[in-house]
Amino acid sequence: MSQTLELFPIGNCAASALIDEGGRFVWACTPRVDGDPFFSGLLCGRDPASEAAQGVWAVEAEDAVSIRQSYLRNTPILSTEVVDAHGGAFEIIDFCPRYRQFGRVYRPLAFIRLVKPLSGAPRIRIRMRPMFNYGERSCATTAGSNHIRYVGGEVTMRLTTDASVSHILEERVFRLEEPIAMFLGPDEGFDSDIAIVTERMLRETTFYWRSWVRTLSVPLEWQEEVIRAAITLKLCAYEETGAIVAALTTSVPEHPVEPGEPGRNWDYRYCWLRDAYYVVQALNRLGAADLLENYLGYLRNLVDQARHGEMEPVYGPAGAASAKGLGSAMIVDASKAGHVQPVYGVGLEPVLTEWIAPHLSGYRGMGPVRIGNQAHEHHQHDVYGQIVLSTVQAFFDERLFRPATEDDFRALEPIAERAFAMHDKPDASLWEFRGREAVHTYSSVMCWAACDRLANAGARVGLPDRAHYWADKARLIRQTIETRAWNEELGRYAATFEGDELDASLLQLIDVRFTTPDDPRMRATMVAVEKGLRRGPFMLRYAIPDDFGAPKTAFNFCTFWLIEALHLSGRTQEARGLFEQMLARRTKAGLLSEDITFDGKELWGNYPQTYSLVGLINCATLLSRPWSSVR
Numbered sequence: 001m002s003q004t005l006e007l008f009p010i011g012n013c014a015a016s017a018l019i020d021e022g023g024r025f026v027w028a029c030t031p032r033v034d035g036d037p038f039f040s041g042l043l044c045g046r047d048p049a050s051e052a053a054q055g056v057w058a059v060e061a062e063d064a065v066s067i068r069q070s071y072l073r074n075t076p077i078l079s080t081e082v083v084d085a086h087g088g089a090f091e092i093i094d095f096c097p098r099y100r101q102f103g104r105v106y107r108p109l110a111f112i113r114l115v116k117p118l119s120g121a122p123r124i125r126i127r128m129r130p131m132f133n134y135g136e137r138s139c140a141t142t143a144g145s146n147h148i149r150y151v152g153g154e155v156t157m158r159l160t161t162d163a164s165v166s167h168i169l170e171e172r173v174f175r176l177e178e179p180i181a182m183f184l185g186p187d188e189g190f191d192s193d194i195a196i197v198t199e200r201m202l203r204e205t206t207f208y209w210r211s212w213v214r215t216l217s218v219p220l221e222w223q224e225e226v227i228r229a230a231i232t233l234k235l236c237a238y239e240e241t242g243a244i245v246a247a248l249t250t251s252v253p254e255h256p257v258e259p260g261e262p263g264r265n266w267d268y269r270y271c272w273l274r275d276a277y278y279v280v281q282a283l284n285r286l287g288a289a290d291l292l293e294n295y296l297g298y299l300r301n302l303v304d305q306a307r308h309g310e311m312e313p314v315y316g317p318a319g320a321a322s323a324k325g326l327g328s329a330m331i332v333d334a335s336k337a338g339h340v341q342p343v344y345g346v347g348l349e350p351v352l353t354e355w356i357a358p359h360l361s362g363y364r365g366m367g368p369v370r371i372g373n374q375a376h377e378h379h380q381h382d383v384y385g386q387i388v389l390s391t392v393q394a395f396f397d398e399r400l401f402r403p404a405t406e407d408d409f410r411a412l413e414p415i416a417e418r419a420f421a422m423h424d425k426p427d428a429s430l431w432e433f434r435g436r437e438a439v440h441t442y443s444s445v446m447c448w449a450a451c452d453r454l455a456n457a458g459a460r461v462g463l464p465d466r467a468h469y470w471a472d473k474a475r476l477i478r479q480t481i482e483t484r485a486w487n488e489e490l491g492r493y494a495a496t497f498e499g500d501e502l503d504a505s506l507l508q509l510i511d512v513r514f515t516t517p518d519d520p521r522m523r524a525t526m527v528a529v530e531k532g533l534r535r536g537p538f539m540l541r542y543a544i545p546d547d548f549g550a551p552k553t554a555f556n557f558c559t560f561w562l563i564e565a566l567h568l569s570g571r572t573q574e575a576r577g578l579f580e581q582m583l584a585r586r587t588k589a590g591l592l593s594e595d596i597t598f599d600g601k602e603l604w605g606n607y608p609q610t611y612s613l614v615g616l617i618n619c620a621t622l623l624s625r626p627w628s629s630v631r
Contacts, residue, residue: 005603007042008069008078008589009232009248012098012107012205013239016248018607021588022067023080023092024048024127025057030155031109031186033238033245034269034346038153040135043251043369045361054138055131057184059092059115062123062173069588075209076231077202081118088122090115090176099204107239109155110185112198115163117176125173128159134357134371143169146194149187159183160190217287219624225583226620228590229613230286233279236610237291242298243271243346244279244291247594247606250370254595254605255552257366262548265362267370268606270352271298272343274430275610277386282614285621289399296394299387300408301348306340307414339418340387342380342432343373352376378428384419385446388412389512392453395460406461409454416454416470423447423477424484424497430505435547439497441485442505448477449512478514492525495542502532503542504558507565517568526565534562535598537581553595553604556582560615567622579619592616 007018007026017028017039026041026048040055041048048056063085070079077095093114098107115124130139132153139150139157148159148168159168163180166172181198183190190197209231218226237244250267257263280292345352354372362369391412394404423444426437451474458467484497495503506525509515515522533540538554539562559582566575585600586592592612594605 005252005593005607006587006589007607008071009235009591009608010076010078010094010096010111011235011248012096012110013234013237014107015096015109015111016235017094017096017111018042018248019069019078019080019094020048021069022049023059023069023082023094025094025111026055027249028111029269030153030157032346033248034267036132036134036153038130038132038139038150038157040131040360042249043360043362044135045363045365045367053127054129055135056127056129057113058125058127059113060125060127061088061090062125071228071589072206073210074213074227074231075206076235077206077209082122084120084122086120086122088120088176089118090122090124091118092116093202095202095205097201097205099201099208101204105239108185110183112184112201113180113182114198114202115176115180115182117179121175121177123173124176125171126163126168127171128168130157133359134369135359141169147190156187157184158187158190160185160194162194212288212290215287217285219621220627220630221624222583222620225586225590226286226617229616230283230288232591232608233283233610233613233617234288234291236279236608237294238271238346239294241301241347242294242296243344243348244276244295244610245269245346246272246275246611247609249606251360251368252363252593252604252606253366255597256604263362263366263368264548265366265368265370266606267352267354267373268609270343270345270373272375273299273302273340273383273386273390274342274380277390278614279610280390282617284393286617289397292390292393293400293402296391296402298348299391300411302340302344303387303391303411303415305348307411340383340415341376342378342383343375350376374434375428375432378432379422379425380430380432381419381422381425381427381443382430382440382446384415384422385449385512387415388419388450388453388457389446392457395457404457404461406463409457409461409463409466412454412457413466416450416473419447419450420473420477424480429503431503431541431546433546438499439484440503440505441481441493441495441497442503442508444477444481444485444497445509445512445514448474448481448514451477452513481514486521490528492528493521501542501544502529504529504533504539504555504561505541507558507561510565510568517565523569526569530562530565533558536600537578538596538598538600553597556592556594556596556609557611557615559596560612560619563615563619564622567619572623575619576623579623582616582619 006021020026025039028039029035030038044055046053061082061084065085066083068081080092083089139152142149150157161182167174181194247268251265254264352372354374357369360369429440451470455467455470487494495501539558541555563575591608593603593607594609
């Protein structure tokens with residue numbers, strides 16, 4: 001079975017893992033989503049089904065003939081049913097426990113596998129091969145009568161089980177005659193009946209997720225697709241701090257990589273403020289206020305520390321990433337209080353030094369595997385708008401436990417001041433160019449949005465003078481954009497000031513209410529973007545070569561932007577048809593990665609990609625028939 005992105009995520013907003021088509025754990029990091037991969041088979045370069053595969057946790061049948069996988073309805077709990085050539089069958093239930101207990105949510109760093117015989121007496125083998133130090137070495141083991149300890153990494157993990165410990169250690173084939181329970185977590189004793197406790201955890205975790213889904217305001221059409229996307233977005237949250245990661249993986253390349261070719265392989269296990277803004281925006285449309293409120297806590301901490309200049313590392317002319325030959329970076333000016341990076345660690349860490357893991361050969365052998373992300377060094381001025389846009393709802397939303405106050409408004413003002421100061425300054429753009437800079441229209445529009453929405457918030461908290469102040473700042477930025485981003489000769493907006501480039505992010509001028517779809521300037525821009533960047537049904541971010549050459553795949557989020565634009569311009573049937581095409585490209589888990597080949601046959605890029613799932617939710621809510629149509 002070859003490696004593909006047919007992967008099923010499980011998780012509980014603290015732990016997460018990816019399970020492949022054979023029911024094998026191939027990716028799970030400890031102690032956090034951005035930590036050392038305990039299971040690294042996804043990036044070891046070998047087929048996880050091979051005898052030599054490392055970094056996997058497999059429960060395999062001897063002479064297997066069929067494997068069927070699906071999630072338990074409205075949960076991230078995975079069922080894998082395996083049938084062998086002799087009529088034997090068994091089921092694996094995989095999940096991370098999450099439920100309310102003692103007045104709080106129980107969400108440990110733990111993975112549970114329940115193996116249950118269904119028919120006959122299948123012969124199975126359990127392969128448990130965790131690694132540490134990014135694939136450098138296998139974990140050492142010690143064992144007791146009902147547990148195995150895996151030692152070497154930052155966290156010593158313990159597998160507690162009612163199966164034969166020697167069967168697991170020796171990878172011995174044995175008859176599955178009774179159910180098996182396995183609980184993998186930190187090195188702590190398990191002082192209860194593991195079969196009874198894990199079955200209770202399964203029931204309570206099922207109830208938690210189905211109860212959460214019941215709170216969602218889903219569209220009439222495409223409900224299952226939207227629910228799966230929403231659950232997975234929630235799995236991308238690191239609840240302890242409120243951070244939301246862009247994806248659960250690192251270094252799945254954006255396109256097939258030939259030997260010697262520089263790969264677009266990036267680590268997405270961090271919190272980009274832009275990506276998180278789009279996630280909370282999409283889930284808000286479904287009424288999921290819990291993720292928004294938790295993320296706002298993360299943002300308030302960032303804003304507070306940025307206001308006091310506490311999170312501004314100083315980089316010399318050759319930053320850590322540049323020194324490793326990874327391209328020049330937009331260097332942070334640490335003298336400016338209010339500066340905010342585009343990306344932080346899930347624990348609010350500002351420094352995410354990028355390096356290459358030498359012991360992991362990469363997805364399908366297509367390295368390098370990068371850890372960290374140079375983008376933490378960049379200027380990306382759109383982040384100021386995304387901070388305010390994410391926060392401003394809290395000034396108006398009466399559902400929240402902690403509505404925003406005047407103090408919150410005052411805390412945001414330095415962010416908006418920075419937005420105003422930077423709105424006409426060059427940056428690396430939302431696409432994070434490493435080798436060039438310009439004044440990007442999208443970044444400037446987001447700076448406008450920061451001032452515009454803060455004016456609304458000022459009026460809401462009873463500060464009319466401040467509301468007027470920020471409305472005036474927004475007006476000045478608008479004048480600059482209308483003058484400098486408009487290309488008179490081409491008759492459309494350009495991606496950069498005084499430029500002529502096309503960029504799919506120009507379609508977002510409608511979403512942030514900078515303009516309307518019927519504005520003549522915007523209509524002309526939409527026509528140009530579609531003509532210049534559309535490849536069949538799919539959209540590019542941009543068509544010009546960048547630091548790594550010309551784009552070789554389409555960007556799924558941008559295709560969803562195109563679908564929105566088609567609908568808003570009156571081409572709704574075409575938009576619905578294109579949306580259905582995108583749904584057909586999802587994995588068996590119902591999910592999407594970042595990129596897709598121009599022929600639509602294969603997904604590439606980190607997975608599951610929050611951007612892409614956001615686009616799915618937004619388009620479904622926009623295109624669906626209303627609930628009133630079924631009355």
